[in-house]
Each structure stands twice: as structure tokens, then as C-alpha cells.
Amino acid sequence: MPDRTPHAIPAPIAEMLMPMARRLVLHRRGSTVWQVHTERGEYAVKLGYSIEATAEWAAREWTARAPAREGVVLHDLGVGDVSYGAWEHGTWNVQPWHPGESLYDRWKPHRTGEATTEPDLREALSCAETLADLHSKGWVHGDVQPAHFILGPAKASLIDLALAHGGTIPERYAFPFTGCLVHYEAPEISQSVLNTGEAVPTTKADSYALGASLFISATGWRAVAYPDDASREEQRQAVVDGPHRPVNVPGILGKLIEQMLNPSPDDRPTPAEVCDALKAEL
Ligand SMILES: Nc1ncnc2c1ncn2[C@@H]1O[C@H](COP(=O)(O)OP(=O)(O)O)[C@@H](O)[C@H]1O
Numbered sequence: 001m002p003d004r005t006p007h008a009i010p011a012p013i014a015e016m017l018m019p020m021a022r023r024l025v026l027h028r029r030g031s032t033v034w035q036v037h038t039e040r041g042e043y044a045v046k047l048g049y050s051i052e053a054t055a056e057w058a059a060r061e062w063t064a065r066a067p068a069r070e071g072v073v074l075h076d077l078g079v080g081d082v083s084y085g086a087w088e089h090g091t092w093n094v095q096p097w098h099p100g101e102s103l104y105d106r107w108k109p110h111r112t113g114e115a116t117t118e119p120d121l122r123e124a125l126s127c128a129e130t131l132a133d134l135h136s137k138g139w140v141h142g143d144v145q146p147a148h149f150i151l152g153p154a155k156a157s158l159i160d161l162a163l164a165h166g167g168t169i170p171e172r173y174a175f176p177f178t179g180c181l182v183h184y185e186a187p188e189i190s191q192s193v194l195n196t197g198e199a200v201p202t203t204k205a206d207s208y209a210l211g212a213s214l215f216i217s218a219t220g221w222r223a224v225a226y227p228d229d230a231s232r233e234e235q236r237q238a239v240v241d242g243p244h245r246p247v248n249v250p251g252i253l254g255k256l257i258e259q260m261l262n263p264s265p266d267d268r269p270t271p272a273e274v275c276d277a278l279k280a281e282l
């Protein structure tokens with residue numbers, strides 16, 4: 001396996017940040033993420049690299065470009081204290097660390113049966129707000145999933161903008177959108193990926209992914225049923241064929257999830273509409 005050992009933070013980045021402490025957050029196919037503590041604050045350091053084909057996986061080149069592409073998006077969005085560039089095996093970015101817990105982790109008690117209350121509507125609202133905010137700035141996320149919502153002390157943040165669409169991306173960092181994690185992929189995206197290998201992310205597909213994210217976080221269920229060992233193609237075909245699982249989440253949250261999972265993109269509420277509906281209940 002070529003990427004068994006996590007990549008260390010390259011020397012020029014370490015010299016720039018002067019980390020006082022560092023923690024490996026994840027190391028997986030094409031991506032290594034570090035959390036670093038510096039005098040100026042906490043940062044995420046993301047290292048991307050291409051992956052070679054194995055018996056199990058096709059080769060992937062775009063993972064090498066993803067961090068710099070995300071850096072471009074973060075700059076366009078006006079996020080401060082972001083830098084990016086190239087390193088030996090691909091590209092990197094440094095961005096402010098968002099303290100908190102992911103939506104998926106926060107709602108774990110609802111999946112294990114330990115919770116005595118329903119999922120917190122204010123937390124659902126924070127997630128919808130950060131997505132609505134992104135859309136209002138002219139960007140589509142493209143990879144909305146429960147691990148990408150970080151519930152902080154005051155608000156939620158939406159991380160991993162490597163696949164976002166909206167502004168101009170320099171050619172050297174660009175790559176086609178070939179879908180996202182299928183559990184959160186809207187049927188029209190899955191259909192397009194099955195047909196052509198590519199798709200165009202949209203705000204409407206982000207709405208679907210928000211619904212699927214809230215649903216799986218609250219219940220543990222994927223929006224559409226398929227076997228754990230189904231291939232990507234089989235997963236996508238199941239999403240296209242539908243229907244989605246019955247939404248067994250009570251109250252307004254369940255109603256909104258059902259609407260966001262609507263197979264017809266035009267009939268899904270926008271994240272801003274989801275916010276309005278949630279606010280009306282609080
Ligand atoms: N800015 C950040 N603030 C807090 N956590 C982050 C940040 N960036 C990445 N992470 C953590 O690292 C994980 C992987 O980061 P992500 O941006 O999703 O990279 P990948 O491209 O590998 O999916 C996230 O799920 C989160 O736990």
C-alpha cells in the first residue's frame with residue numbers, strides 16, 4: 001500500500017506555522033489532515049496526493065489537486081488566514097481550525113437510543129444556515145455530509161470545500177466533479193455520474209444532501225437502502241431507482257427531511273426555506 005504511513009507536515013509549511021503541537025486527524029486515500037496548535041491559533045493542514053490503482057480502487061489524480069482547489073474557494077469566500085500551494089506529492093492548504101463536534105458525532109445518542117429528547121432543532125438550523133450562507137455567496141458545496149458540519153460553540157461551520165462550484169478555479173487546480181459519497185448524492189447527480197462519469201453540483205443537490213445528512217445523523221439510516229457491499233454503480237442505481245426510506249423522524253424535522261429528499265430537485269426546499277421553517281418552530 002503506497003500511503004500506509006501518514007505524510008508528515010512538509011518543512012516549508014511547518015516553518016511557516018511553527019507548530020507547538022500537532023495531531024494527525026486522518027490519513028486516507030489521497031488525503032492527510034493534521035490539526036496544529038500554533039502561537040497564532042489552531043489550524044487544519046490538509047495534504048493531498050494522487051493515489052495509485054490497487055486491486056480494489058481505481059487510480060485517482062484529483063486528490064492531489066483538492067487542497068489547493070479548496071484554498072482557492074476559501075479565498076474567494078473571503079475566509080481569512082488561508083494559504084495553499086504545492087508540495088512534493090500534490091497540493092496543500094492551511095485553514096483555520098473550527099472547534100466543535102461534527103453533526104454525526106453530536107447526534108450519536110439519537111442513534112444508539114441513549115437520547116431522551118428529539119434531535120435539537122437549533123443544531124439542525126445551524127447546519128441549514130451555514131449551507132444557506134454558502135449558497136448566498138454564489139457557491140454550491142457539492143460534498144455535503146454529516147462529517148462536514150462542525151457544530152461550534154456559537155454556530156455550525158461547513159468544511160471541505162474542495163468540490164465546491166461557483167467561482168473560477170485556475171486550470172492547474174481544476175478537476176471534474178465525479179460525484180460525492182453516494183449516501184448523500186441526489187438522484188439526478190447519481191444518474192448523471194452513471195451516464196457520463198461526471199455531474200454538475202447544484203444548490204438543489206445540496207438540499208438533498210442536507211436532508212440525507214440530518215436523516216442519517218438522527219437515525220443511522222442511509223436515505224436509500226442498498227447492501228453495505230454494493231459497488232458504487234449499484235449504490236447509484238439504487239439512489240436513482242428509489243424510493244428513499246420512509247422518514248421515521250418525528251415533527252418538523254422529519255417533515256423537512258422528507259421534503260429535502262424529494263427526487264424532483266425543483267420540489268425540494270432551499271436551505272434558506274428550511275431555516276425559515278425551523279425558526280418558526282423554535
Ligand atoms: N478547518 C477544519 N476545522 C476542523 N476540523 C477540520 C477542518 N478541516 C478538516 N477537519 C477535520 O478533518 C476531517 C477531514 O477533513 P476534510 O476537509 O473533510 O478532508 P478530506 O478532503 O480528506 O475529506 C474532517 O472530517 C474534520 O474532522
Ligand SMILES: [Mg+2]
Nearest residue numbers: 147148159160
Ligand atoms: Mg471530507
